Amino acid sequence: MSRVGAAAVSLLVAVALLAGCVGNQPWEPDPWQGERPDRLTIATGGTSGIYHGYGQELAEVLTERYGIETEVLATGGSVDNLQLLAAGEADVAFSAADAVADAVDGEGDFDVPVEVHALARVYDDFAHLVVPADSDVEELADLRGLRVSVGAPRSGTSLIAGRVLKAAGVPMSDLRVAELGITESVDALRGGSLDAVFWSGGLKTPGLVELSAEVPLRLVPLDVVVDQLRREHGPGYRHGVVPQGVYGVTADVGTLAVPNILVAGPGLPDAVAQGLVATLFDARTEIAAQVPSAALLDRSRAIYTDPAELQPGALRYYRAVKP
Template sequence: MNFIKKQMYNPFAVALGFCGLLIFIFGILWILVPPPPKSIELATGFPTGLYYQFAERLKTELAKDGVGLDVRATGGTIDNLALLSDPKSGVNFAMIQGGVADVSKYPQLVSIAGMFYEPIWVWYRESTFKSDGGRLQVLGQLKGKRVAIGNEGSGTLALSTALLKASGISESDFSPEKLKPDAAIDQLKSGKIDAVFIVAAAEAPILQKFYSIPEIRLMSFDQGDAYTRNLPYLSKVSVPRGLLSSVFSMTFLSKISQ
C-alpha cells in the first residue's frame, strides 16, 4: 500500500499508468467499433450501363484514399437488393432504382443518398401505331403488342410492371418479353417486338443505340401527372424540343437512383 501511495506522486508512474489506461480503452473500442474496411464491394448493373461506369469512376477516387472498391456487375436493381439482403454475398453497397425497394421487406437496408434522375424511356416502332397516327401517347395502346419490359432481376422490369398495372394492363393483354437491353435493341431493330421499356440516365451509352434505329420514336407520357400521383416516387420532367436526338418535345417520367 505504501508503495502505491509513493507511486501516486511519481510523475513517471502516473504517466505510465495513464498511457496504459488509454491503450486499454482504445483496445476495447477497436473490438467493439472496428475501423472502416479497406476494401468494399459495390453491386451495380450491366457493364454497358451508367451504374457500372459510375462505380468505375468511384473506384478510381477511393483508390486515392487507400480504399479498394470491387465492382460487381449484376442484372440490375432486383438482383442488387437480393445481394444486399444475403449476408454471405459479400456485397456491402449497391445502386438501387428509387421506389423499387419495399421498406417492409428490407428493413435492415439504409439509403445513403439520391444520386441522379433516371428517365423511363419507351421506344416504339412508328409503323406499329399507324392507326394512331404513328404515335404512342398512352400505355393503353400497347394492348396486343409485343413489348420488352426489362430483364429478370432489373429495376426496369419492376417499374414497367408497376406502370402497366397502373394503366389497367395485365400480361394477358399483350406479349411481354423479358429481355436485356442489347437483346431488346436487336429485336426492335428487326421488327420482332413493337416497343421497349428502359430505365436509364440520359448519359447512358445504351441510349445511343436506340437513336440509330430508323423509324423508331420515343413515347411522350401524356398521362404523366396521373402516374406521379399513383406512384409518388416518380417525377414528371418535361424536355424541350431539340434537347435530345428527336424532332419533338417530350414528357418523361423520372425517378432518383439511390
C-alpha cells in the first residue's frame, strides 16, 4: 500500500473508532485507574529546543500533581528518542512523524521495525534554514562550500536536512558539514564559526529567539522541495509558513512542516498511557504558559497520528472525552 493510501486508511480507522464512542460518558476521577507509576522517563531533544522544554514542563506537572518521579532526557532528537524507546531506556518520547515512519517500517536509521504506539499528535515542526541577515545565501544551492550544521546525529533535523538537500540536488559532500544540535548550532552561528544552520522545530524555538535578539537572522525558503518530498515520502510533509516577525524575519517564509507525535514503546501499560494523555490535556494551559506550542494541542487533531497507531489507553481517553 502506498504511503498516501495508508494515511487515508489510518484516518478512516480513527474516525470509525471515535464514532463508536459513548458521547456523554463522564471522565474518570482517577485517570491512572489505580496504576499510577512511581517513575517515568521522557526522551526529548536538545536543551534549547521545544521538545526539551515541553518534556520538562510535563515532568513538573507529573511530579507536583501525582508524585511521579520523572526523568527528562536531553537527546539528539527524534531518531535518538525512538532508539531509546526500542532499547527500553525511555517510557515516552517526542518524535517527528517522518522519523516515526522510518522506525515503523524499519528503514533509514532503523535496521528492523520498531513497535511504536502514539499518545497524541502535539504540534507541528517547521524546517528552518537559518543564516545571518546579511548572508549571501538566498536558496539551497548557495550553500555549496559553506559551513553548515545539518543537525545532531540521529535527530529529526538531520533526517529532514538530508532529504531537503537531496531534493534540491545539493550533495552533502558539497558542504562543509557540522553535525550539531540546536544549542551547539546557535552558539556556533553566534560565534561566526557557521554560515548556516538547519533546524526542524516548533515556533518559536527558544534558542533561536534568544539568538535573534543578539544577531539579525534570516530564514531561507524551503517550500520549493515540499511537493517532491511528499511524492517520495508521503503526505506527512506539507507546506508551512514561518510568519513575519518570528525571529525578526521581515516577511512570511515558505517552508516544510511535519507533525510531532508523543509516542510510547510497547511496554507502557494502558492505564499509564491513559493517565499521561489526560495529564497532557488537563495541564495544557499550565504548560503553554512556558511552552507556547503546547497551546496547539487539540483533541480533534491529536488522534491523527499516522504512521503510528494510537495506544489503547490513549484511545480510551479520547473515546471518554468525545462530546
